Amino acid sequence: MKTNSEKTIFEMSVPGRKGFRCAPSDVPAADLPEGLARGALPLPELSELDVVRHYTRLSRLNYSVDGGFYPLGSCTMKYNPKACEKAAAMTGLSALHPLQPIETVQGALLILHETQTILCELGGMAAGSLTPAAGAQAEFCGVKMIAAYLRDQGQTQRKVMLIPDSAHGTNPASSVMCGFACKPVKTNARGNVDLEDLARYCGDELAGIMITNPNTLGLFDENILDVTRMVHEAGGLVYGDGANMNALLGIVKPAALGIDVMHYNLHKTFSTPHGGGGPGAGAVCCVEKLADYLPGPVAAVIEEMTDEEPPVYGLVEPKKSIGMVRAFWGHFAIILRAYVYCMMVGKNGMREIGETATLNANYLMAALKDVYPLPYDRVCMHEFVLDAKWKDAPGIRAFDVAKRMMDYGLHPPTYYFPLIVHEALMIEPTETESKDVLDAFINVMRSIAEEAKTNPELLTNAPVETPFGRLDEVKAAKDLKVAV
Ligand SMILES: Cc1ncc(COP(=O)(O)O)c(C=O)c1O
Structure with missing residues (x-):
């Protein structure tokens, strides 16, 4: 049997349950003018607490900069003060x-x-x-x-x-x-x-x-x-x-x-x-x-x-x-x-932004380039692009690495962009992340590179730890079902 947190709000609905109570009317009841009412709307019937829990649960499914590291290349997902x-x-x-x-x-x-x-x-x-x-x-x-x-x-x-x-x-x-x-x-x-x-x-x-x-x-x-x-x-x-x-x-x-x-x-x-x-x-x-x-x-x-x-x-x-x-x-x-x-930030602080973002990106690049192919091997600026294509893991693609990162609780980087790097993983740490966060990211990425060779199914079946597994991404975009 499904628990409430697994049910859609329509499955949670109980006829007659209400989340509000109106004060008794002190004016005579009147019918709505012809054509104004749209007919019965198929709305779920829930208590206020059911609704609060539903939306709180949904909000926790969102990934955000306030919730975790967000290395989405070319998007500069830095902390918002x-x-x-x-x-x-x-x-x-x-x-x-x-x-x-x-x-x-x-x-x-x-x-x-x-x-x-x-x-x-x-x-x-x-x-x-x-x-x-x-x-x-x-x-x-x-x-x-x-x-x-x-x-x-x-x-x-x-x-x-x-x-x-x-x-x-x-x-x-x-x-x-x-x-x-x-x-x-x-x-x-x-x-x-x-x-x-x-x-x-x-x-x-x-x-x-x-x-x-x-x-x-x-x-x-x-x-x-x-x-x-x-x-x-x-x-x-x-x-x-x-x-x-x-x-x-x-x-x-x-x-x-x-x-x-x-x-x-x-x-x-x-x-x-x-x-x-x-x-x-x-x-x-x-x-x-x-x-x-x-x-x-x-x-x-x-x-x-x-x-x-x-x-x-x-x-x-x-x-x-x-x-x-x-x-x-x-x-x-x-x-x-x-x-x-x-x-x-002030005039003097502006310079520090780019310097720290560049240092962070080079730190990550240097710590990963022995386990991920690096197509353009020179000092990078605020981001860098890896090529997730290994001879000894022929069935693995950038897509699989990105999905596996979600099992580790990380937001994937931008992938398949730029187009000139076939299995591109574009990583931008920004200046607002600490060395601890960067080190944890390096550990995860190194583990995934190892898994790609020793246990590729972990990557090709990922994500398994998220509320939804692998989606048909084209269908999800074209035939979106928003009722959760
Ligand atoms: C290099 C580059 N140019 C232009 C854009 C477009 O910017 P916006 O998403 O604000 O329209 C992006 C967005 O990711 C980008 O990365």
């Missing part, structure tokens, strides 16, 4: 309405303006907009800005956008949505953009390149200055996918590398909660010549400070803006958390 949450919950900020008169939201506009300024400073950029809802949408904006700029320069024949073969799928998607034809550029044996391959496309039709640095192999591109020079000399522009900016904050300014327009994933680098599809925020920042094309609105000082009065902030539309991509100000509560995070 609770002070940021506290600020976001302050009534003076959380109860604002974006249609309030501008003079009543000066504090919120100051926060937007200062966040833009901090992000521009970190990137060496001239201007920025915070409205895009995610990295992918910020990419779309940045590439649209490139298209608009080229159009204004009479360069409409420039239709080719280059995408390194290690890139995230959102890069080609953004380019295609902006009307460009994507051409893949090869990665060389050291994990850098292959300059010979790049040179083939450097002509009159080149619109630009979308480059991620450090790239999705977790490597700093040693050819980056040549890449941006070659694209610029050919008349193209350079988009910098800043999803991996956690490694560079306060150390390298993308503008100094030749990047013209870039985005930050505030929900990764600046530690706002993410996962499960949002909400996020993807600020887009650019050099001077692209500033007029930014998506609006952007926060600006509309009246300078005098000796007696602070500046007056407003929202302005850049002159040749590609338009609005999100309602009102973007995801204000996410931007606010990122702002508080920046203020807590």
Whole structure:
């Protein structure tokens, strides 16, 4: 017989059981107007305690950064400081309405303006907009800005956008949505953009390149200055996918590398909660010549400070803006958390973020590379990619390793990305984990590598310790059953 914790809420239902009691009605009963009632809803009948236990049990099935190590490569699942949450919950900020008169939201506009300024400073950029809802949408904006700029320069024949073969799928998607034809550029044996391959496309039709640095192999591109020079000399522009900016904050300014327009994933680098599809925020920042094309609105000082009065902030539309991509100000509560995070870390602390994240990643890589194949064996940045493919464990794939990690209570890393590493396990520890946590992770990963050879069924049948075992992942996504 099933215990209550194994039953669905529908199986727990007992006819007539209630979780509420209404006060006796002091008005005459009336029927609902025709057509308003939807008929009987098949809702379970439960007590308040049944409902509380049900949702508490479900919440415990969630894996989160607050619950355990989350080495999901390219996602920067770092600890989300609770002070940021506290600020976001302050009534003076959380109860604002974006249609309030501008003079009543000066504090919120100051926060937007200062966040833009901090992000521009970190990137060496001239201007920025915070409205895009995610990295992918910020990419779309940045590439649209490139298209608009080229159009204004009479360069409409420039239709080719280059995408390194290690890139995230959102890069080609953004380019295609902006009307460009994507051409893949090869990665060389050291994990850098292959300059010979790049040179083939450097002509009159080149619109630009979308480059991620450090790239999705977790490597700093040693050819980056040549890449941006070659694209610029050919008349193209350079988009910098800043999803991996956690490694560079306060150390390298993308503008100094030749990047013209870039985005930050505030929900990764600046530690706002993410996962499960949002909400996020993807600020887009650019050099001077692209500033007029930014998506609006952007926060600006509309009246300078005098000796007696602070500046007056407003929202302005850049002159040749590609338009609005999100309602009102973007995801204000996410931007606010990122702002508080920046203020807590401070200018000097920014550098430590990337240094510690890089140290942690190299520590893990060095401790695992004798038991897992490492396709690009050089010092990594904030993450690294293993190839879970062993000659003496031919039946094992990255998927099996990832599933086995769940039996050890760990969240799996990103797998099968980047696409150029066949059995990719992309591991990003972030700067917020202690050496104890990293050591425990190393032990688990070494045990799994041993099991792959001595007892492969442990991996191919995993996970066995989780509430559900191996799912048909395609069916689970296409035919989702949410009633647990
Ligand atoms: C390298 C890279 N670029 C872009 C993105 C897209 O960012 P978002 O998920 O915020 O849309 C991601 C997300 O994982 C990424 O890893």
